[in-house]
Amino acid sequence: MRLKEACPEGPFRGRAAELEAWLASGRASRPDWYHPVRVCGLFGAMRIFASIRGAVPLVHGPPGCAYFQKFQVVISFGHPVPAPCTGMGENDVIHGGEDRLRRAVLEVDRRYKPRLIAVLNTCTPMIIGDDVAAVLHDVRGEVGARYLLAVNADGLQHYSQGHGYNAALAGLIENVMQPAGIRLERSVNLFGEVVGGDAALARDKFLLRDMLARIGVYVNAMVPAGSAVEDIERAPRARLNVPRCGPMAGPAARLMRERFDVPFVSPAMPYGVANSERWLMSVAEFFGLEEGARRVIAAERRRLRPLLAQARAGLAGKRAAVHGGPGRVAANIRFAHELGCRIEVVSLFFATEAAYRQVLDAVAETGQDPLILIDRSMEEVRRTVAEQGIEAWFGNSLDFPATYMQSGLAAFETLIYQVPYEGFIGCANALRHVVHRSQHVPLARPAGARGTAGAPRAACRGGGERRWHG
């Protein structure tokens, strides 16, 4: 499976028309040094396997690699994650880590008694050339786990978490999913859900499940978060995959279509009223259930109208920046537009062409022409936000904790939150959050204003939001 798509891999700065030309050119150059912010493939792969009941990811690499992934999940998403690791040391780099891996697989099998062990290959064994597949082949007869997978998740080839998601999902599709004996009518998989545990982000998918049920569509499997290995095996029974976000609608979704004839639709994430409508309608159209969907949408519009008006009152005409992962950015462009903002800056991490197309489509719909930054230095993003006089912020505050907290921007944070935000039910929570940030947060300052750091930054990443919304 080709994980890398034929689109430029590097930073971009310009308007939508220039982005089109850049994509067509297929050329990009990276600066010698800058400060990007994007986790690597290991993080994506780890999240996929850590979210499956009965599966254990085994990180083949130094302990620091495993700890960092664990740290990010624990602190940012608020749920525990097992991160057993082969703990490669200097000797292993010299003599090879295959023996260590063999012992680690056997130990993971003995300790956790999983149905699936996924060996996540990091940079170190990739460079020294450990033959992970051969090790797994050797130990297959000695373990109780039904599935033993090897997934390349190094940060040198797989330099975005989207790569890791797709590599891990491809591993599940090729090794775990079983051909469907039957196809369930009006059933979908929520494809690429990666947040496990009971964090707010994890609750979003249940809201989407309930929203689909209102039009008579049922969720066959959540792939993979919250599912057991057995659920993943049965995923091909569904009629349709609904990828969580743009990057999830890439190589892995296509592979499942080819392998099991499960097509996919690719709506933007359901943040806000318009996105939720579009999301629901894209599924309804596939099953010919538009009439029911229109009734649900009409009822929800009536319910959300007062709250939407209140949120608009605080944000209409404000200069907004949208920042984050490619999946969220496309959705947030529409959400910010729906709230009456003028979108001046769109900043996203490196992504796939499909994700860039979603962003371009969303920008075109708004009729605005924001400055688009892809994979630019964080410092440049901050500077641009300040130069553009941004008044409202949509997207990850994790990447700019001090900017987010100290500026007191009217903002909609999409990565750390304590109540679900997706779909119509989540939309009400999101709108209340917007009202709070735009009208109730004290001491708001314009973007770029410097202030005291420290505590607010820490509060932003996990603690503060939790307290405000708990």
Next chain:
Amino acid sequence: MYPTADRAARDPITPGMLSGAFRAAQAVARCMTIFHGPQGCQENLYAEACFVHEQPEYPEPAAGEPFLPSTVLTDSDLIMGPEDKLARAATGVAREYRPDLIIAFSSDAAEIIGEDAKNLVQRADEGSDGAAGEAAGEAHRLWVDTASFKGSWVDGYAAVLAALTALMTETPVRPLTVNLLGVAGDELGARADIAELRRMLRRVGAEVNAVLLCHTPLAAIRGAPAASLNVVVAEELGLPVAQAMERRFKTPYLVATPPYGLAGAARFLDEVAAALGLEENARRVNEQETRAMGAKIRSYSGFITVPMRASVCGEPSFVAGLAGLLSELGVYVPVVALRTPPGPSAARVVEDFTGNGECAALVEPEHADYLDALRDCGGVDYIFGSAMEQFVAADVGATLVECTYPAVRVLDWDEPTLGFCGAAAMARRLGRAFFKQVM
């Protein structure tokens, strides 16, 4: 002490070498770092740095967020060679930010492909661009090998501290002055702790020459050899630099008892004073402080009528010291967890504390081991540790007091934990906790 089983698959609770090295560099004023590796490692460092309560003092115009330029190595760099990326990065950073110091860190990838990074960093001022070369020449440049397969965060922190000796200059020794070595300046309350140690030392007639590291300017690092004694506050972080300074500058060093609690603070002061010939002063000060702070502590803790049970998880010096302090305040500590193996001195303190058999010390446990040990001992009311212990605390029904790195859900911690005042402050915290006063 119970070293946990030598597992082939270990769920780590300690970050790698790179993390510690970056933390140390962030604690040097007007220092910029360059990471020579893939962007994933860089993002992890950035994410960690965002939790630090002490904002690094970057040179303008670096922004108020943690800032970590990276060469962003990819697979094509491995195949084609990264050429002079690192040298150009060092030149660029020097030109744009004009820092006093640039510290470049390696990654696993750079180490394995055999990049001569030290040479590349040193060559930064030989670029074809004359202006750039001039700018690069103004910043001191260091290279620290931080491949994550070479150690844990304490090794990284210690490696940066030791590397800083290269910047130190021969200076006439000032009598009765000390350096405090092995201070992690980004820990909660680090500034308050340093202020308390300064106060204690001043009372016995000694001055602090330099603190390595807490917002330490380059001038203080260069002038560190002026101290007549190096006092290693945390052995796991400060011992290598103390040894390096002894070799190069003949500065004697002392691995002091961690100054936690009245007893620990008094012993710390006794040890330092003895090395400086100020024993009599220390005896007097210890008497006065112990009497005054003891009275305060009794006033805070006298109302705590129900026994409190707590556990401590962190690095050895912190664990040994804090467990001693809690014990002194009447809190029963049945289990402690050391995230990294203790050095000889910290091990002795841990043994002192656990030797009576009432407290078990786990060395490098997984969280699962720690949880088992806490359950075995009947549970605790409080866990003093980092945000990473939140699920252990939740599972055992304990309140987590985030007081060591990474601490996330803490808005401020501006009181000391070390020294005599630290003991009183902790007693006050426990008193508030007992009465469930959170405001």
